[in-house]
Amino acid sequence: MNIGRKFAALEEKVTNLSASVFSELQGSKDVYMNIGRKFAALEEKVTNLSASVFSELQGSKDVYMNIGRKFAALEEKVTNLSASVFSELQGSKDVYMNIGRKFAALEEKVTNLSASVFLELQGSKAVYKEVEAEIKKLQASIINAESQLGFVTASQSKACCPDGWVYRSMSCYLFSSSKMEWHAAQDDCRSKQAMLAVINDRTEWDFVRNWTIPTYYWIGLTDEHTGRWEWVDGTPFTVDHKEWMPGQPDDWKNHSLGGGEDCAHLHGNGKYNDDHCTRKYQFVCERKLG
Structure with missing residues (x-):
């Protein structure tokens, strides 16, 4: 085999x-x-x-x-x-x-x-301690500066704004408790070296309506002189319908008061609304400082 x-x-x-x-x-x-x-x-x-x-x-x-x-x-x-x-x-x-x-x-x-x-860490420890000490100094300086700023702001507000007025960003605001027609309210503000409030931007609008909600307040916005909405200091106003009550401004005339709605106020929810200038609402005066 x-x-x-x-x-x-x-x-x-x-x-x-x-x-x-x-x-x-x-x-x-x-x-x-x-x-x-x-x-x-x-x-x-x-x-x-x-x-x-x-x-x-x-x-x-x-x-x-x-x-x-x-x-x-x-x-x-x-x-x-x-x-x-x-x-x-x-x-x-x-x-x-x-x-x-x-x-x-x-x-x-x-x-x-x-x-x-x-070895590097040994050297870094010393540097870290120095930096930590500097940071603590800066923190103390910031706290001190904030304290001084708060004192200055409070002093300025107290010194420059009359009693009962609210200070914000170099302006004093008076939120009235009495009610007047729009023109009477404007005259009352002028007698206080102020004018009906002029709202320049969204942050100021938020500030003002935070004080006015849920009450109606006249502000310094009208279209009775030129037919276009503008502030009482002559600043033009651009209508953004998202900031107004639904369907406003509409210059409504069916109210038996004569004419249309040429004056603006802040509604109970803080949005803009046009109304007849003879209605009596509370109002916001603004006095600019400096």
Whole structure:
């Protein structure tokens, strides 16, 4: 049984080669895992082939010759694989050694960096303490400045605004408790060296209506002189309907008071509304300082 002997020799060769390879693989399991899988697959093929061979040997001579050819081809494959494996192993060793050298160099860099950072931190602590001290000084200065500003503002308000008036941004505001027609209210404000309030921007509008809600207050806005809405100091006014009551201004005339609605007031929700100037509402006077 020449094939049987060949198969036994081949099986021994594969087993020895497998043992040799896995011995080599102990150095770096991750790198050589692929090679191990190749040999495991090869061993499985040889084992399966062994069973197939001895089954086929029970048949005819032609089958026997065919098996001989298969084994010759298998022997050649194993020989080539052996050479390929050991070549790959040698290359993997070089890669592994190179990685080892790189890791050693990296370890050295980390050690040096750690020492450098530690020294840097020692110097930074002193600088940090100096900066912290300066920050505390600045904070104290800010608190002092805020305190002085509050004192000056309060003093200025008290000194420049009459009793009962409210100070804001270089203006004094009087929110009346009495009710008058629009023109009478304007005359009353003038008698106090003021005028009906002129609202220049959204922040001032928010400030004024914060005091007027939920009551109607006349302000210094009219269209009776030019047909266009403007403030009593001559400043033009651009109508933004989002700031007005719905559908306003409408110059409504069906009120039996004669004429239209030429004077503006702040509604109970703080929005603008036009109305007949003879209606009696509370009003806002504004006196500008400086």
